Structure formats: structure tokens, C-alpha cells
Amino acid sequence: MSKQRLQSIKHWLKENEAAFGFIQGKANLFYLTGLRSEPHERLIALFVFQEKEPFLVCPNMEKALVKQAGWDYPVIGYSDHENPWELISKYMSSFTLDGQNLAIEKEGLSVARFEQLQKLAPSLSFLNCEQALMELRLIKSAEEISILREAAQLADLGVEVGVHALQSGKTEMEVLALIEYELKKKGIAEMSFGTLVLSGEQSANPHGKPKMKVIEEGDFVLFDLGVVLDGYCSDITRTVVFGQPTEEQENIYSTVLNAQLETLSICQKGTILGDLDRKARSVITAAGYGDFFPHRIGHGLGAEVHELPSLNELNNDRLKVGMTFTIEPGIYIPNVGGVRIEDDVLITDTGFECLTKYPKELQIIKR
Structure with missing residues (x-):
């Protein structure tokens, strides 16, 4: 089920010339990955691309829950003393990104995380993917x-x-x-x-x-x-x-x-x-x-x-x-x-x- 949903988002990214999507909303993360977790101030996020396989970022303490949820793509885990954005930047350093936009959930994205994404992809414009995700969730299986x-x-x-x-x-x-x-x-x-x-x-x-x-x-x-x-x-x-x-x-x-x-x-x-x-x-x-x-x-x-x-x-x-x-x-x-x-x-x-x-x-x- 999650793979079909991810494929729908990949297709949307391609149609909207988005190099990748950054998904952090609790319900959207659950819908796309099967993981329902309350991270508090810690970062749990999904990076999804037009062609490349997606990856999840989460605290190391959550990795067992990610596995239980059935996620079988890469996971970047981090400890509390580590900066997850440095690990993300290193992981994506070799990526060639297709697209002019970066898809985000504008309603729930903090300024601090917005600034980190700007550093990660300074040449990309921001595009709201919230409506697309909500419409994907509209009709129930x-x-x-x-x-x-x-x-x-x-x-x-x-x-x-x-x-x-x-x-x-x-x-x-x-x-x-x-x-x-x-x-x-x-x-x-x-x-x-x-x-x-x-x-x-x-x-x-x-x-x-x-x-x-x-x-x-x-x-x-x-x-x-x-x-x-x-x-x-x-x-x-x-x-x-x-x-x-x-x-x-x-x-x-x-x-x-x-x-x-x-x-x-x-x-x-x-x-x-x-x-x-x-x-x-x-x-x-x-x-x-x-x-x-x-x-x-x-x-x-x-x-x-x-x-x-x-x-x-x-x-x-x-x-x-x-x-x-x-x-x-x-x-x-x-x-x-x-x-x-x-x-x-x-x-x-x-x-x-x-x-x-x-x-x-x-x-x-x-x-």
C-alpha cells in the first residue's frame, strides 16, 4: 500500500517539476510510510524523489518502529548529539536532482526547517504539496x-x-x-x-x-x-x-x-x-x-x-x-x-x- 502511495507522489513530483518532496506531517508520514510517531522537537521526515528511492530521517531510538512499520527503504538515523541536517546533506551530496522545485507542506513547516532546506537546495523554488497529499488521502481503500x-x-x-x-x-x-x-x-x-x-x-x-x-x-x-x-x-x-x-x-x-x-x-x-x-x-x-x-x-x-x-x-x-x-x-x-x-x-x-x-x-x- 505504501509503495503505491509513494508512486503517486513520485508521479506528482514529476508533473510539477519538483526535484524532491520533504514530508514531515504526522498524518502524511503515516500515510506514505506506515510510521505513526510523535517526534516532539526531533526531526522525522521523508525525502521522496522523482526517480531515486526515498529515504527516511529519524532519531536512532525510532529505527525499530520504522522497521515494524514495514519501511524497507534507506533510513538515516541520528543520535541526540548529532545534527541530522549535516547527515542529510552528506547523504544527498552525490545526488543529481531533476526539477526546479522543492515540495513542502507549507502549513506545518517551521521557519528553522525551511532555512535548513534552503541551504540543502539553494537553487530550488518552494512548492506546496499539501493539497496533493490531502487529495490522495481523500478516497479511502x-x-x-x-x-x-x-x-x-x-x-x-x-x-x-x-x-x-x-x-x-x-x-x-x-x-x-x-x-x-x-x-x-x-x-x-x-x-x-x-x-x-x-x-x-x-x-x-x-x-x-x-x-x-x-x-x-x-x-x-x-x-x-x-x-x-x-x-x-x-x-x-x-x-x-x-x-x-x-x-x-x-x-x-x-x-x-x-x-x-x-x-x-x-x-x-x-x-x-x-x-x-x-x-x-x-x-x-x-x-x-x-x-x-x-x-x-x-x-x-x-x-x-x-x-x-x-x-x-x-x-x-x-x-x-x-x-x-x-x-x-x-x-x-x-x-x-x-x-x-x-x-x-x-x-x-x-x-x-x-x-x-x-x-x-x-x-x-x-x-
């Missing part, structure tokens, strides 16, 4: 879909654990800890992002910060979580009411649910992505809550929890078979609370499949 489906099942489990943990007197952080503990018992070492358990007024912040706040009678409780499984991410949101809901809470919830269901109903190959956002927004606006839906309807999902496609109202691209993304309408009212319902969605030949399957009907939890 059968193997990727299988992993994403399993990751979604574990996200379902996380919500189930969280809902079952709700009890009078418990705090958001206590419930959060139970969710992650149970997932770790299933072998999950990494969450897709910081798990959210937000209650009451806290739930009105789409990306609020869980606290030692006691979950109280009448609170909305919003769960937003996902796991990383074999390098792929899941992402689910469910909202319940702890205690008896008010009429307003029920109305907010039913509006969000209707917006999600109506949006899912038009998820099929050929649909314009912007239409998904417009569909959800029209339902929420018609119910009088348009000012309280502040984000796009969803985002792509794969080796990163946020990747292409971006499901915003201005995106005129069309859905294709094999795309995976979220559909997540929400309403957030200050001093009242918020509701978001989010599923992971796969476009199929016949329509769509929800990979996350935890129930969406309003749950009223009384304990």
Missing part, C-alpha cells in the same frame, strides 16, 4: 474503511460508557476518566482529540473544556470523543439530558436531530458538499435557531480527525464513493446549553453508511 468502521464502533462504546456513568454528584472529569479508562482496556492508547464531557451551560461551548463541574439535574450533557485505531480516527458526538428536560431543551434537541437526519438523506455520490451545510442550516434557521449554529456541518475523517473534505457552504466539490466525513449540526445557546449530534459517514455506491451507530433519539437519564 477497503482496508482503510474496515479500520474506520472498527474505530467508529469504539467511539460508540465510549459514548455508551459515558452515558452509563452519569450519576448524581459525578463531575465531568470523573465521567471523562471512566470513558478513557474503558477504552484503554480495549487497547486504545490515543484519542483522536481531547475527550469532551460538557454539562449545563458548559455544553453551549462547541469545544469547551471539561471541568470538575458536578453534573446537575436538568443539564444537557454533551459527549464528543474519538479514538485512533491503527492510525485512523473516529469522531462522535451525542447529547443527553440528565433529569427532566424542559420544553425548550426538547425543541432544541429535535431541531438538531431533524437537521442531521435531513442532511444525511442527501448524502450520496454527486451531491455538492455545500448543499449539505445549506440543508442543515435551513432546518435550524427555520426553527429560529440560525444564529446559534456557528460552525460548518462537518469535516473529512481519516488519518487525521480533521482533513479534506471541508463541508462548508462554499465548497462546490461533489461527494464521491469512498469519502469519509462527519455530519454534525449543533445549536448552542449561552446560559442554556448546547446540543450536537455527530456521526461518521461513508459514501457508498448506493448512498451512505453511518459508521457510528449509537442511538440518536433523545435520552433522558434519571439516576
Whole structure:
């Protein structure tokens, strides 16, 4: 799989007259090499060329992980007292480079590393390869879909654990800890992002910060979580009411649910992505809550929890078979609370499949 992906990038380099590509983004490295690692300040990078074989640069302490990942091309390892750029320069000193550009990921490249690349190839101009890499990752293979489906099942489990943990007197952080503990018992070492358990007024912040706040009678409780499984991410949101809901809470919830269901109903190959956002927004606006839906309807999902496609109202691209993304309408009212319902969605030949399957009907939890 990695060799096919590398071949695609080699072809792109040739088409764009790029002598080589320098890839360091965590998800892109994983996609092209099979290695998913957190290097901190240390350099882990892939150098890929039009014709020559690629090589990886990594700390010596990571070389065993590189081998385990299945990488069978050259590796330049270095110790903490060594300057990896000197080793790279020496390794490439005999290379004749075909091309006028050097392909980089502009979004995530530090100035320090940019300057090192300038020294390495002073005659080359810089070209952004980020879009090409994201587009390469856009359509998922059968193997990727299988992993994403399993990751979604574990996200379902996380919500189930969280809902079952709700009890009078418990705090958001206590419930959060139970969710992650149970997932770790299933072998999950990494969450897709910081798990959210937000209650009451806290739930009105789409990306609020869980606290030692006691979950109280009448609170909305919003769960937003996902796991990383074999390098792929899941992402689910469910909202319940702890205690008896008010009429307003029920109305907010039913509006969000209707917006999600109506949006899912038009998820099929050929649909314009912007239409998904417009569909959800029209339902929420018609119910009088348009000012309280502040984000796009969803985002792509794969080796990163946020990747292409971006499901915003201005995106005129069309859905294709094999795309995976979220559909997540929400309403957030200050001093009242918020509701978001989010599923992971796969476009199929016949329509769509929800990979996350935890129930969406309003749950009223009384304990």
C-alpha cells in the first residue's frame, strides 16, 4: 500500500517539476510510510524523489518502529548529539536532482526547517504539496474503511460508557476518566482529540473544556470523543439530558436531530458538499435557531480527525464513493446549553453508511 502511495507522489513530483518532496506531517508520514510517531522537537521526515528511492530521517531510538512499520527503504538515523541536517546533506551530496522545485507542506513547516532546506537546495523554488497529499488521502481503500468502521464502533462504546456513568454528584472529569479508562482496556492508547464531557451551560461551548463541574439535574450533557485505531480516527458526538428536560431543551434537541437526519438523506455520490451545510442550516434557521449554529456541518475523517473534505457552504466539490466525513449540526445557546449530534459517514455506491451507530433519539437519564 505504501509503495503505491509513494508512486503517486513520485508521479506528482514529476508533473510539477519538483526535484524532491520533504514530508514531515504526522498524518502524511503515516500515510506514505506506515510510521505513526510523535517526534516532539526531533526531526522525522521523508525525502521522496522523482526517480531515486526515498529515504527516511529519524532519531536512532525510532529505527525499530520504522522497521515494524514495514519501511524497507534507506533510513538515516541520528543520535541526540548529532545534527541530522549535516547527515542529510552528506547523504544527498552525490545526488543529481531533476526539477526546479522543492515540495513542502507549507502549513506545518517551521521557519528553522525551511532555512535548513534552503541551504540543502539553494537553487530550488518552494512548492506546496499539501493539497496533493490531502487529495490522495481523500478516497479511502477497503482496508482503510474496515479500520474506520472498527474505530467508529469504539467511539460508540465510549459514548455508551459515558452515558452509563452519569450519576448524581459525578463531575465531568470523573465521567471523562471512566470513558478513557474503558477504552484503554480495549487497547486504545490515543484519542483522536481531547475527550469532551460538557454539562449545563458548559455544553453551549462547541469545544469547551471539561471541568470538575458536578453534573446537575436538568443539564444537557454533551459527549464528543474519538479514538485512533491503527492510525485512523473516529469522531462522535451525542447529547443527553440528565433529569427532566424542559420544553425548550426538547425543541432544541429535535431541531438538531431533524437537521442531521435531513442532511444525511442527501448524502450520496454527486451531491455538492455545500448543499449539505445549506440543508442543515435551513432546518435550524427555520426553527429560529440560525444564529446559534456557528460552525460548518462537518469535516473529512481519516488519518487525521480533521482533513479534506471541508463541508462548508462554499465548497462546490461533489461527494464521491469512498469519502469519509462527519455530519454534525449543533445549536448552542449561552446560559442554556448546547446540543450536537455527530456521526461518521461513508459514501457508498448506493448512498451512505453511518459508521457510528449509537442511538440518536433523545435520552433522558434519571439516576
